Amino acid sequence: MLKIRVLPTLLFKEVGLVKGIGFRSDRPTGSALQAIKVYNRRDVDELVFFDVAASQVGRPPDFALIDDLADECFMPMTVGGGVRSVADIGDLLSVGADKVSINSAAISRPDLITEAADRFGVQCVVVAIDVRRAGDGWQVYSHCGTRATGLDPVSWAREVETRGAGEIILTSIDRDGTMSGYDVALSRAVADAVTIPVVASGGAGSYEDMVEVLRDGGASAVAAASIYHFTQQTPREAKEYLREQGFPVRL
């Protein structure tokens, strides 16, 4: 049986890892390399690495940095932040990313998804969708949550799937860093609209939050950051808890 994946998210800014609330990521949380080494030892399922500064200031990904991190990373790694072109994606894959996450560039030019999937295969093209609640529904935001796009996450998710995305990382900006639980309804709406895996992100504060978004939100994987940075909870314990609750996990 395919296992539920429990993914730590590492947010990188300038010189080290950060984590904040509602995408204002400014609290330093340590060294990226050290974090990767720790997660290696703990046999983490997979890792998500976002260079938030690259997205914010519109600079390209730091390929040398990713190269160094990938050399130490013995688990599958998705890399995002500042990805603008097919060439950027190719360069990230060639320095050791297993999957590349695109966001703002896919919104401004959706053909990028198609071109990347044709060139490198569906399996390495991840589209990150960042969402805020808007009235009774939701709206997709780009550029690290700073620009409203007018897109509805459910229809955007359908479009990215049609264009060749192999996975969606779906983040609730409202819940990000709050540790108050995932936006389960958002996850459900998007997971029901597509047949590719959906990674729920934003809001995990307890293992029970993960249970909710897996059980009621239809997510295939749970990403989290604050819970691992700021509490004693670990991916390993999360999986032990999920197993007790009847979910298939790898331990």
Place this chain on the structure above:
Amino acid sequence: MRQVAIIDYRLCNIDSIRRAVELCGATVETARDPGAVRAAAKLVLPGVGSFRQAMANLREAGLVDAIRDAVGGGTPLLGICLGMQLLASRGSEGGTVEGLSLIPGSVERLDPRGSDERLPHMGWNAVDHDRGDPLLNSIDSGRDFYFVHSYHLRCERAESVLATTPYCGGFSSVVRNHRVWGTQFHPEKSQAVGMQLLRNFLTHA
């Protein structure tokens, strides 16, 4: 003999497989031309992406015949992910494409049996085996390996199938024909159990 040539046909990054094989104690070289493939002691054929593009790249580099010749001469080969699928007689992604024809069978899209079987098949899943093979030495049946793919190799002969994985009705996750092996999962991304499989290939193949 712990010398391995990883076939680089410019479709995917070979860094992670190189690092993993080196950690297993092997000396790794990169084979980009027919001469290097024919001279190799052992071959690893990695790959992600499109079957059609992969075969086109191999053909353009003159590697199709070189790989067949090397294998015909007894060189052990391990195909990984798309590299395993390329071992088949043919692929069906975007029209029929001839494969390396080292394992009789065809590559077909996985067929989900319900809404909870999403594609790509992405993540950790069990590799079940009961036949006993040097490649699977010291690896218990049912251990999880890391997969990411939407197609699978449907073998024509049951004896080609060494292990299966329970997804979309079950598919072949480890295959063998003489000294050619293939794994649908990524041993280089499967941590300790993946390293064990690579060591088995280096030691016993």
